[in-house]
Amino acid sequence: MIVWGISANSHDAALSVFRDNELIFASHSERFSGIKNDPDLCGSLVEYARQWGEPERVYWYENPYLKTARQLFAGQGWKFSENNISKYLKRWNIHAPISYTSHHLSHAAAGYFTSTYSDACVIVLDAIGEYNTLTIWQGKGDKLTRLFKLDFPDSIGLWYSAMTQRCGLKPLEDEYILMGMAAYGDPDRLVNDILNDFFWFDEYFTEWESMGVMLASRRNLHQGCLDWRPELTSTQDLYDIAAGTQAAYEYILERILSYAVTMSKSKNLVLMGGCALNCSANRILGKYYDNIWIMPNPGDAGSSLGSVLAHTKKRLAFSTAYIGYDMGKNEKDENIVDHILEHKICGLARNKAEFGPRALGNRSLLADPRGNEIKDRVNEIKHRQKFRPFAPAILEELAHDYFIFPSGWDNSRYMQVVAKCRYPELFPAIVHADGSSRVQTVAKGSGPFRELLEKWYERTGCPMLLNTSLNIKGQPMVNDHKDAEAFEKKYGVKVFN
Numbered sequence: 001m002i003v004w005g006i007s008a009n010s011h012d013a014a015l016s017v018f019r020d021n022e023l024i025f026a027s028h029s030e031r032f033s034g035i036k037n038d039p040d041l042c043g044s045l046v047e048y049a050r051q052w053g054e055p056e057r058v059y060w061y062e063n064p065y066l067k068t069a070r071q072l073f074a075g076q077g078w079k080f081s082e083n084n085i086s087k088y089l090k091r092w093n094i095h096a097p098i099s100y101t102s103h104h105l106s107h108a109a110a111g112y113f114t115s116t117y118s119d120a121c122v123i124v125l126d127a128i129g130e131y132n133t134l135t136i137w138q139g140k141g142d143k144l145t146r147l148f149k150l151d152f153p154d155s156i157g158l159w160y161s162a163m164t165q166r167c168g169l170k171p172l173e174d175e176y177i178l179m180g181m182a183a184y185g186d187p188d189r190l191v192n193d194i195l196n197d198f199f200w201f202d203e204y205f206t207e208w209e210s211m212g213v214m215l216a217s218r219r220n221l222h223q224g225c226l227d228w229r230p231e232l233t234s235t236q237d238l239y240d241i242a243a244g245t246q247a248a249y250e251y252i253l254e255r256i257l258s259y260a261v262t263m264s265k266s267k268n269l270v271l272m273g274g275c276a277l278n279c280s281a282n283r284i285l286g287k288y289y290d291n292i293w294i295m296p297n298p299g300d301a302g303s304s305l306g307s308v309l310a311h312t313k314k315r316l317a318f319s320t321a322y323i324g325y326d327m328g329k330n331e332k333d334e335n336i337v338d339h340i341l342e343h344k345i346c347g348l349a350r351n352k353a354e355f356g357p358r359a360l361g362n363r364s365l366l367a368d369p370r371g372n373e374i375k376d377r378v379n380e381i382k383h384r385q386k387f388r389p390f391a392p393a394i395l396e397e398l399a400h401d402y403f404i405f406p407s408g409w410d411n412s413r414y415m416q417v418v419a420k421c422r423y424p425e426l427f428p429a430i431v432h433a434d435g436s437s438r439v440q441t442v443a444k445g446s447g448p449f450r451e452l453l454e455k456w457y458e459r460t461g462c463p464m465l466l467n468t469s470l471n472i473k474g475q476p477m478v479n480d481h482k483d484a485e486a487f488e489k490k491y492g493v494k495v496f497n
């Protein structure tokens with residue numbers, strides 16, 4: 001039996017295909033349409049998914065009725081027609097019956113049922129679901145029980161997005177850039193002002209007493225906060241706002257973790273929602289939990305899986321993020337290594353695309369991470385701000401020789417946490433201003449990218465490659481052969497398949 005899970009009609013649409021409870025495909029819509037963060041499904045994605053047959057049921061990632069009510073409550077108007085999902089899906093001739101899963105339950109189920117834990121504390125932290133903005137769940141066996149909720153208008157995710165906009169970046173898209181900027185600022189200058197101006201710190205809600213902070217926001221964050229401290233306009237001011245925001249977020253996250261730990265006795269943590277992508281802050285999770293699982297696509301796109309899993313309640317062994325469009329593979333690894341040694345850089349687009357925001361070696365721009373010049377060369381292609389470092393992909397068993405991981409993290413297969421580089425002078429291109437690196441550890445037997453990395457190590461003695469996403473500036477990651485050719489043509493960098 002074929003069923004589809006879909007998250008769409010908001011931002012960053014995605015579709016997952018399940019056959020008899022087995023996940024066989026998942027992709028963001030943007031990879032097929034070429035529109036970054038495409039909020040809608042697109043014809044080519046739906047057609048690709050149809051190769052496994054028509055769905056007998058569609059699981060939708062949120063409740064459109066509750067969402068309509070909240071939008072009305074939030075002053076966004078009566079959007080009933082926009083939220084008519086049955087009508088929406090008919091645009092792509094999808095006529096299967098639809099089951100709805102609430103937004104935060106979709107997140108929680110995507111995390112919990114892809115974890116290996118038989119019990120866990122599940123924290124979902126995002127901008128907004130229908131009403132919920134933070135939920136804490138107890139996972140036990142095949143049951144998820146909600147223990148706590150925080151509702152709109154109080155939202156840590158919305159606040160972080162508003163601060164992203166305040167720093168001159170695009171909200172709901174550039175939050176990771178704010179996180180990168182933070183390393184260039186002084187966190188102490190503004191952190192207290194930010195906490196005081198945006199959050200209440202009294203004990204108005206007794207249930208929050210043990211957290212010592214009441215996470216009610218003082219503003220309607222849907223309106224943004226561009227008017228906050230208008231005198232702060234210099235580049236250094238913006239860096240300091242970013243650093244203060246990140247420090248405030250980490251403070252709040254710590255309060256949430258210490259509160260959650262008292263509610264759910266489990267030592268296993270599952271963290272989900274867009275905030276789970278904050279790899280800088282994720283280094284503190286191990287202070288409260290022994291084991292940590294963040295599903296590789298913890299934002300709304302990952303809820304295309306969660307909407308299904310919340311209904312089936314079946315465990316899904318999530319062993320790989322390579323579940324997207326399949327480009328196959330042609331080139332020998334030897335030739336790719338030769339090319340990197342000669343030109344220091346190359347593109348790689350082969351096999352199945354990654355499901356999630358990170359390029360993990362199947363749609364990657366790779367470079368030799370050694371030496372001082374490589375960062376500038378990669379930046380010439382990527383046109384990125386100088387404060388954004390590139391990531392290393394390293395043989396997992398050697399990762400601890402080169403990086404110091406925070407407690408609770410033995411590996412980082414999906415680039416979800418930062419680690420300290422032991423030799424920043426040898427690998428300056430993959431080390432951030434604060435000495436951290438967003439490491440991808442590549443496990444034995446994890447597929448063709450691992451084999452390439454092994455070949456690279458064999459030839460050079462260096463166990464890592466610089467790895468950044470293969471995309472034309474402003475566009476989503478390369479998906480198919482046509483995209484790879486376009487990249488090659490635009491930047492004159494060879495893309496291997």
Ligand SMILES: [Fe+2]
Nearest residue numbers: 126128273300
């Ligand atoms: Fe969400």
